[in-house]
């Protein structure tokens with residue numbers, strides 16, 4: 196553990212970690228179970244097109260979240276695109292700008308306009324009052340995002356959608372294993388979309404799924420996922436290729452079986468961060484409602500630069516110099532990325548809370564690849580840096596004088 200400020204890498208000490216520590220290092224699960232599944236798959240020579248592993252994965256996900264249907268897909272972005280299309284969304288759809296870019300792209304890709312709506316600065320999810328204000332005659336739907344696995348205000352959004360005849364879809368990429376008012380995420384709105392990307396709580400390497408209780412919608416999405424094929428030589432619908440391969444389902448089933456262990460590790464890490472960060476002024480760890488279930492997959496700190504003495508970006512630089520790859524999700528916000536920055540040049544004037552939150556949050560490494568000693572060291576770095584904010588700032592400023600291409604990247 197670093198003893199004093201001179202040990203900080205930014206002030207001349209060696210980096211705390213020889214290997215980079217990542218925010219989203221994949222959870223793996225039981226390796227031998229995975230290899231058994233892959234052996235059986237190879238014996239069957241059934242690698243795609245709704246094999247037994249994908250079917251089992253779908254059944255287990257649907258049962259776990261309590262939804263009638265689970266339609267597994269190659270990733271959550273395609274799953275969002277298909278759900279949006281199957282719901283018949285057109286014109287404008289209200290989405291937060293504080294989300295991963297895929298939420299907006301899934302709309303724009305099919306020439307539907309994402310209308311960026313502000314968030315509640317405390318919960319980081321859609322602000323229902325702002326949603327109401329963004330509705331126009333062209334609005335066809337709302338996509339809520341359960342950011343960090345904390346449910347967005349589902350009841351309020353459902354009411355707004357019902358009153359205005361809008362479809363309500365949820366991007367639940369972060370929220371597998373989470374609940375809202377005691378019910379599992381996955382059963383709300385017209386449909387919810389999970390991501391099983393490598394960095395997510397349960398992963399397939401690449402993978403996603405739509406869950407829904409609507410039989411017609413499920414049938415339509417199953418057709419769309421498989422080129423519209425309804426029989427061997429029969430296509431009844433426009434479709435794409437959104438199928439999940441068997442290999443991904445093998446990984447998905449295996450990580451799904453280890454979910455309790457992953458949550459336990461994530462929660463242990465979360466509590467360690469909470470205990471350590473409590474004594475550092477200006478840094479506050481995200482909170483999770485103890486009455487709800489959650490996956491604790493995100494160790495997010497909010498930086499109050501005035502109280503901490505250093506800004507979020509300065510602390511990120513300090514950590515990167517130590518080989519801690521802390522991330523500024525979802526900086527700078529979808530509205531400041533293309534094509535949206537050009538399409539909506541004034542969006543930042545409206546999105547006040549989005550701008551503020553995107554400027555102060557920092558994700559710290561957690562998950563099954565991160566241990567308690569590493570967390571203590573990361574927090575010690577933050578403690579020493581904020582305790583010597585003046586020296587750290589001067590060091591960062593002099594480092595910035597060096598052209599980027601000659602700076603040694605940790």
Ligand SMILES: *Cc1c(COP(=O)(O)O)cnc(C)c1O
Nearest residue numbers: 270271272295297368390392403
């Ligand atoms: C990861 C993520 C996605 C995209 O998921 P993929 O499976 O990588 O396509 C969409 N929305 C949010 C909020 C995400 O975090």
